[in-house]
Amino acid sequence: EAQVTQNPRYLITVTGKKLTVTCSQNMNHEYMSWYRQDPGLGLRQIYYSMNVEVTDKGDVPEGYKVSRKEKRNFPLILESPSPNQTSLYFCASSLLSSGGYYEQYFGPGTRLTVT
Amino acid sequence: GENVEQHPSTLSVQEGDSAVIKCTYSDSASNYFPWYKQELGKRPQLIIDIRSNVGEKKDQRIAVTLNKTAKHFSLHITETQPEDSAVYFCAAKGSNYKLTFGKGTLLTVNP
Numbered sequence: 157e158a159q160v161t162q163n164p165r166y167l168i169t170v171t172g173k174k175l176t177v178t179c180s181q182n183m184n185h186e187y188m189s190w191y192r193q194d195p196g197l198g199l200r201q202i203y204y205s206m207n208v209e210v211t212d213k214g215d216v217p218e219g220y221k222v223s224r225k226e227k228r229n230f231p232l233i234l235e236s237p238s239p240n241q242t243s244l245y246f247c248a249s250s251l252l253s254s255g256g257y258y259e260q261y262f263g264p265g266t267r268l269t270v271t
Numbered sequence: 272g273e274n275v276e277q278h279p280s281t282l283s284v285q286e287g288d289s290a291v292i293k294c295t296y297s298d299s300a301s302n303y304f305p306w307y308k309q310e311l312g313k314r315p316q317l318i319i320d321i322r323s324n325v326g327e328k329k330d331q332r333i334a335v336t337l338n339k340t341a342k343h344f345s346l347h348i349t350e351t352q353p354e355d356s357a358v359y360f361c362a363a364k365g366s367n368y369k370l371t372f373g374k375g376t377l378l379t380v381n382p
Contacts, residue, residue: 187368198277198360198374199315206368215272246314256322258300258303258364262314 158183160263162247168269169237177232177266179247186252187259188230189214190222192243198244205230206252237270244268273298273365277373284351292376294361295352296342303364304337304344309375310357318359319346353379 162179169175181188188206191214201214205224218242221233228250234241244267246259274297286292296304305320321328321335321344328335332351337344348355361373 189370191336191372196374197363199372201370201372211365212367215371241296252368256303258368258370259305259317259320260370262316264314 158261160247160249160261161244162263162266163251164266165264166267168271171238172236174253175234175237175268177234177245177247177268179230179232180228180264181230181249181261182228183249183251183261184227185249185261186227187217188224188247188249190220190230190232191246191248192216192241193246194243202232202245211216237268239270242268242270273301273369275361275363275365275371275373277361279376280374281377281379283379283381286351286353288351288378290345290346290348290351290378292346292359292361292378293343294345294363294373295341296363296371297342298363298365299339299342300366301363302366304335305362305364306335306346307360307362307372308357309360315360318360348378351378353380353382356380371373 190197190202203222208258247263250258250260278295289334307315309320310317334347358375
């Protein structure tokens, strides 16, 4: 089954404790991306990657890191989480070469709470 | 960078009526405009998308129109049904592959 998976789905942590949210896709997609969703602010892109070892900042990259060592995986790293990073996080992936259409497939989301 | 404005933020219609959601974008280089539907507690899912070289696209009860000159695009849902109730997001993709979303429209279809 074609899918994007994220782990963990729920996480409660404390300020300053490093954490990683994993994202994996089995569709051989070149493009992967992380978003955060906050009430009233919609979906905001954190980082995106167009292929292995190619990453770029989205609109809200501060406080986050990513890596793309393998095509299927795109982990999101919070080196020192703060309460303002409490949010719902979505990973997504898509093909890059599809005739100009770039449907993104979203993972199930990770609900992060930083206290 | 790209800025996408979406209106209205909430929309309530009676079952069977039409619903229209409008978005404007700022980057004239943007070339791909998807619409996503997010039901409560679920992930966003693509419902329709359009490229910058197309003015209108239709898929059953859903249509999207694009006016490149004015830099705005709209989602039209006809014959609305209660299962259309959800949050709808527009987005615009720039030449750098960055995807910018609007803030969303909560659509409620009343039976």
